Amino acid sequence: MKTVSLLIIALVTGSTTASAAVLGEQHRTSDAPFLTPREAVAKMAIPEGFDVSIFAAEPTIGEPIAFTFDDRGRIWVVENYNYINRRSHTDEKVTRIQILEDTDSDGVFDTKKTFTDDLTFSSGIAVGFGGVFVGAPPNFTFIPDADGDDKPDGPPEILLDGWGTNDRHETLNSFIWGPDGWLYGCHGVFTESHVGKPGTAMADRTFIDAGIWRWHPTKKTFEIFARGLSNPWGFDFNDQGQGFATCCVIPHLFHVVQGGVYHKQSKPHLNPYIYDYIPTIRDHKHLSAHGGARFYLGDAFPAKYRDQLFMCNIHQHQLLTDVMTPKGSSYVGSHGEDFMSMNDLAWVGFSLETGPEGAVYILDWHDTDVCGNAINFPNSGRIYRVMTKGAKPIKRPNIRSLTDVQLVALQNHPNDWYVRQARLHLQMRAASGSLNRTRVTAGLEKLLSTAKSSGKRLRAMWALQVIGALSEERLHQLLSHDDEYIRAFSVQFLSEEKASQTSQNRFVALAESDESSVVRLYLASALQRLSPEERWPILAKLSQHAEDNDDNNIPRMLWYAMEPMVPAQPEQALDIVVNGNMPKLQQLTARRMVSGDLPAQPQRGRKVYPGRGAAKWQRQIQGIAPGFEAWDVGLLGVVMHREFRNQTAFQTHPLSREKPSILKQHVEVPKGKTTTLKLRVSHHQHGDWQLRVLANDKVIAEQIVGPKTVSKDEWLNVAVDLSRFAGEHIDLTLENRANNWANEWGYWGGARIVSE
């Protein structure tokens, strides 16, 4: 008996080691056992001096995809019960947002509330401005809760639509309030979105397929902040307000600057003349995928963690940190620590937050399939809290109850959680008009002038910016500030809307002589927000700085600002780069000058026109084919020929081998008359095609049009008797159909219905 059971154990163990993924190896799925939250914590390699608590887990929460803190230190968690896999989701209204509150600060939630369970697929959340911002492709919505009673005041309001779902694990995600009062978010490469306010015409929408975007809550404007990356699912700002994204597949870490174009997974850049993207800043490798990014700017962890970037590594099942060392205008990202290994192949760290007590919170989607191709552990998910051992409970925050003056004081708080929450409330109060602007401005200005560190000064400045207290004049003063970051952000804030001529003159001076590469980087970013003519003087100065040649950002950023102007003003471009000191700009300008132009309207892929043809064509063809409409025109669209084989004609091409190009019209065939469809058609010199005539979807005539069937004048006349339909309404369709796939162009010299 005993031997038998031993044998079974051996078999079981044998089979699991054979197919199970091994910790530390790239894998997409495993057959890891389902560990209860307690068992999972027991397996974690918790670093010395820290504790992990189970803040919440199934059945309280399931399929958690995003979470965020509100101003009372409560966690709002989005549970995406609609997710099936990367290709599909259900449309039932089952996605939920719950509010979890830890009243006694022990790291375990005590009360829970459902804010709404009436949502479908959602992937991002932020709280503020009297409601909740939710990323729910195809929409970016706002669910109002003005009175803050934790109940929606009404249905979600669609702020933006057109968000794609081509890949459901690459939709809009990782919302975060930026230091400048914009709401930032990430977007993945295999999802294609055409973003605009509802009702915006396609041509006026903004395309994004990989990058960082932002939305302004009071100006209600949408912008692409930076393009490129893979499936970024983590974005945060460090102590100096610099953006950093964590990624999958491509190298994992990027310093993200306004207007930057980054390493893009698998696809060409939107602008083919980018030539040289901004590469990663990392000097080490992790396994592929990452979720979440938070700089530790709290006050509970040992001092060495301050400013380290925490991220979840999905394949290593670890909480990792990277350390940023400034280099020029950018950084080098080095490995910090393997802070904590989870030792559970089903741990899928999606997202991170730091809390009011200084703890790090981890969102664990929890599944054996770590790439979103399946849900093997349905309705599971956890939020863990990592906190220093023996931490005392804190007084629960309630930022909204504080006075304006208290909010100002919080800008000096050692835990950035308070700084950020207080700044958001200052911005909201300024927007609603309830802020004591004079007092607050005075308080912040005082902080700005007395602060001892860049970080503190910046916090004062950012708060001034979000309440609208930085006049152009004040920003001009700050352009001369000793602190390079203050100067840099002054450039950015002066360029929020188009910079005035005075500002531009100041920029030229700074571009020439500012000693800081950070300031020069911000000037390079600002260039893209100026009109072409205005860019030249600043570009001329910035391209002088040979010391920036090895900078990860600056030469490339200058190129992105300069490229669109090269075709129109090659001479000026060449002047500037040859008189400058940047070989990269010289090389790329020469390359751009000789490499031709895009068509005026950039077309992605081939030029075929499925669906109804352009209105212009419909008008053009009326002279030859009165009453007909051209649909599904393939290569090149409808092309008019004033002279084709001795007459006027227009040309069509099938959409594909299977799908013909068609001319159609609805015809009332008169009674008591002979009605004939008279066609005159021809073929490409090196091809033939099939002409078909259909009435009400039934073929009534067909004919190959090619060298063998046309008459001497190279035209084929076809007459189709329509008299049998006399007195009826018919849908008449003429097909230019492929008979093989070589020069299937159809030439139409006439298509008329004649009743006699």
Next chain:
Amino acid sequence: MKSVLSTLLASLFVVLAISSSQAAEKAKVVFISGKPSHGPMSHEHRAGNMILAKRLNQSGLDVEAVVLPDLGYPKDPSVLQDADTIVVFGTGHGGHLLNPQLKAFDGLMKKGVGVVMIHWATEAVKGEPGDKFLEWMGGFCDLDWSVNPHWTPKFKRQNHEIWNGVNPFSVNDEWYYHMRFLDDPTGLTPILTDVPGPETLRRSDGPRSGNRHVRRSVANGETQHVAWAYERPDGKGRGFGFTGGHVHMNWRHDAYRKIMLNAILWTAGVEVPRNGVPSSTPTIDEMYSNLDPKKGSPARPPASAIPKPAAARPQAPSFQQLRQQAVRPLDAKRSLDLLARRLDTVEDVSVQLALLEGMLSGLQGSRNVSPPSNWGVTKARLAASRSRKVQQLAQELSQVFGDQAAIEAALAKLGDVSVKSAERRSALKSLVTLRAPELKERLERLLNDEVLQLEAIRAYGAMADSRAPKLILDRYARLDFQGKRAAVETLSSRKEYADALVLALKGKTVPRSDIPTYIARSLSELLGERFTSVFGDVQALAEDKEQLIDKYRDLLTDKHMAKADARKGRETFELVCAACHQLYGHGGKIGPDLTGSNRGDLDYILLNMIDPSADVPDAYKQLTVNTKDGRVLVGTLAAEDGQRLELNTVGQKITVLKRDIESRSMSPLSMMPEGLLPALPESQVRDLVKYLQTTHQVELPN
């Protein structure tokens, strides 16, 4: 108190005025047009309304129609006060012009004013707006419930006066269907109704594209109503919903238009004449009149009718706007002259190098580019440079400019075995790029050159030569694996070569197993039956992919797999997959690397092999390029600019000049062929799957 009283009196007066005036005056129809949406000739709210209003006014019936000049809800709502019915044609859902006016509009409805909603205007937000729409017109288009496919229903006559004078008809439009109707159908009459087929639900689920409710309804063959009439309880007015109207041109359709005119009349409480509302078919010119100002609109409405845009905040131009601003196209000759003049004057070697390198990469793949003026002088100056690199780059540039001396120099290198192999290869490559005519006669000799043989075989792809098939096939048996692959690739890249390759296949000079799948697919497209009759069917595709997946699942049970051989599987992988995919660090880079994929999961393997195009990113879609000189190139698009595109083909990366392209087509399909598994014998499928499921590399069988 006083003011309240006077308001009350005033409104009483209005009500009285309306009821007393109704008998005497014509019924009034007010058309509200929403702001522009969609492209030209779709959702032409204002133009559509104007066509209808004009015909009502010309009908000779007791009706007077007004199209409000404002787009959107009227700023002065009093214009609606004496309406008998209101027609709303505009954007729906969150953008519905009635959303901010629900209360005011509800007041009108409660008074008994009729309403007609056209197309998107039938779409309401769930909740209060939706509930109101139900009260007003008995139904609405509801997200995640209704769908909006384009289809061609066939409408039969319904017993209702809206059908007066209309024969059964059929029109293609974006007919929304599966509306949300009142639970209690009292007062509801379907007007346009048909049974849609499953082809109308081809799109995947989405708020407007599909959901399980509508799928069930269509599967059950339920009748769908795309226009309906509603009599509110107690004679409190009438409503009409019409979900067509997307396609502006459809107003030319007489029956379609008549249904709408009759319905408007009916909602205004006017009896519809026995033959319906008479109206003329709009002329083509009329169809193109009054269109909303949209990008690409063929005509613009009079300036007075265009709403003034709000003052826009100054904003930096977007990338697209900049592109459009840069109207002056780059003049290639002028650009080259500008650069050459710089090279004439610049002393700094690093600037010279940067400009030369930039020019070379910008001209990559180009040939016989006409040189800048006085290139001879510039070249001489650069040739005298103290920098060897400058001399070399100037020489390469001269080749691009078709400079005979530079070409002679490259030709000399070809035959000189004392020159480094890498330099000889590069000389050959540049001569191929230039299509140097002198190369043609030397290629044959190079086929026997150990160093250049592979490049020489490939060179015949770029340079058409009727002798190429014979020259290559004569040597075929002696070529190594790489050489054979290059030979097969080259011979399948031109029609006239491919015919010879098929003969060789028939005569077994080239064994069938030497033809990898991607080439077989390309050949079958190029030659059709002439190839498949020799090779067999490449795309033996089962219609039902799920059935096929089930079939293989049964074939690949653990019991069967126990007999499979991973080493043989690797052999199959090398032939079928490795040209495009890496596994264990070995293979091509056209498709995704499989090493880290979810290979352990049989369903994952089967889905991706049997239905690779189910959801394919652009990066992996197959692009076929036909060049003017008869080359057929198949690959994925690596990069593209105004002059050239770079193609990731299976054997190599190829730069093609756009001016050499006859046609190009991007298939919606993945570069990955579908018929892979069915083309293999079952035992081979098992071996391949076994290999794909390995966790470590295995040896090839001996």
